[in-house]
Amino acid sequence: MALRHAVLAALLDGESSGYELAKTFDAGMANFWHALPQQLYLELTKMEKDGLIQGRAVIQETRPTKRLFSVTSAGLAELERFAESSAKPAFVRDDLLVKVRAVDSTSAKAVIEQLEERALIATAKIDIFERYMERQRGDADEQAFLNSGDRIGPYLTCLRGLRFEQETADWCRQTAHILRERCGANADT
Amino acid sequence: MALRHAVLAALLDGESSGYELAKTFDAGMANFWHALPQQLYLELTKMEKDGLIQGRAVIQETRPTKRLFSVTSAGLAELERFAESSAKPAFVRDDLLVKVRAVDSTSAKAVIEQLEERALIATAKIDIFERYMERQRGDADEQAFLNSGDRIGPYLTCLRGLRFEQETADWCRQTAHILRERCGANADT
DNA sequence: CGCTATTACTCATATTCTTGAGTATGGTGA
DNA sequence: TCACCATACTCAAGAATATGAGTAATAGCG
Incomplete structure (x- = not known):
């Protein structure tokens, strides 16, 4: 249940598609979180179902249709809850x-x-x-x-x-x- | 398949029981690896089955019997192989x-x-x-x-x-x- | 004209990690 | 003496992550 908070934080930069997120996520999180595209797509789907983010389809003429996600007010509330919950210790693996x-x-x-x-x-x-x-x-x-x-x-x-x-x-x-x-x-x- | 290398590295300090490892592992790895006792016990069992480590039972009068594990020559060879394999990028999650x-x-x-x-x-x-x-x-x-x-x-x-x-x-x-x-x-x- | 790369995803499986509950014994403090 | 803590583990179930294989359409290169 932690990837979703990282995704919410990443989406604060502005709405983004799964594909875009997948490319920028690791670097955008300054390497303090990492996820593969498959994980992100799956998590985005679940998060939309849970109402934390909202997707809108953008039909493109020359490229496949994409879905841009943005944080909902429920998402913001979840982030707030998260910020106030006690943090797990940092986790390094090398x-x-x-x-x-x-x-x-x-x-x-x-x-x-x-x-x-x-x-x-x-x-x-x-x-x-x-x-x-x-x-x-x-x-x-x-x-x-x-x-x-x-x-x-x-x-x-x-x-x-x-x-x-x-x-x-x-x-x-x-x-x-x-x-x-x-x-x-x-x-x- | 990476926890086992961390365990092998930790056991280079000398033979250790699962219980002792569980207590010292995180600190001993200078926080660059983390594992719960259950994981360690399981991994130690598998590693022994695979011949990477060797356990010997130590019967104690006042405490439960423990098993002390040490790295075998196959374990050392595995470490060598590991050292020469390409490293995954570091992995931080916070x-x-x-x-x-x-x-x-x-x-x-x-x-x-x-x-x-x-x-x-x-x-x-x-x-x-x-x-x-x-x-x-x-x-x-x-x-x-x-x-x-x-x-x-x-x-x-x-x-x-x-x-x-x-x-x-x-x-x-x-x-x-x-x-x-x-x-x-x-x-x- | 075919080849590869890019965009934009999905699905299934496998492995790994975490959570929770248990077992059994002996020592320690109130 | 009775609860609680430390030693020393085990088992099972679930959540999270990783791996691998697809799909499908366009764009650019030689």
Whole structure:
């Protein structure tokens, strides 16, 4: 019952079709939620049935008909209820961390490569987040925007995403470096 | 099929019963994996059947008999295979971020409280991680330990956990502050 | 003219995770 | 002494997620 709140939050940006959501959802949530298209379509259907969102069909001449969904007042009420309910603890799951944790008992080479690859991915995300944030705050500087902008939620979560990815990139590079040094000295394994 | 790798990594610290694992797993994985006791018991049973770990019963006089599991050579081979397979992208899921993302459309009060609460939780984890790291590196300084310690995997992941929680605490406090300021100005909602 | 990519979805199945309830024994505090 | 907590697990059912395979039409490329 949590995906639906993430979907509601995403739809606050404006009405969207399942297809559009599916493409922007992960990035739009600044990587603090993830869902596959199939899940989103299913959830949107259920949410409409429950009255939290409302769909309207848009017939296109050259493309298949799509359904654009927007949050209803019942949806807003549900979000309010959600905001007031106690939050579950954050939930991180990362294969790469597991690999690093076990690195003393495996060969380090592959792990080093994956750390470097992950650093690059993180850097790319940093770029996306920074561009999004620049666009959001426009001419204002960050402080001014946060003090008086009228929609700061997405900006704030993006800030968290940005810092998370910066830490990820730093840690990956540093860890890769340390493991490489040791590989040079030791005989791998 | 990913929990099993996390369990294998956790068992590298030494043999452990399901019960002990259940208590230490989340913290021991520096919060980069999470599982409930029931999942762990089930997974341990399957892993033993698959030959990745080996259990031995320890009959205790005053407590129920427990089974201690340790990683077999097949388990090590599986870890090696895992280390070399391509990693899935990291996976974060956080209710609180969803709430912040939607905060412009809900009352901010409850969200502020949860941000502050989360900052405290993060601070407590920082403490745990720091104490673990001190214990691990002993007299050596960090650089020396990382260069020549013989088991650095858990330390490295703990480092990541530490920084993650520090960022969490900072961001939560900053975000709570910003929202409080705006609440003072605006009329909530 | 065929090939692939893009838009816009659906359905079914499988795996994984969570929730809730139970079992059994011994130690601890009021 | 009696309830409650800790140890040490098990089982079953349900919800949530992931995987894989389709459908169907247009647009652009060579």
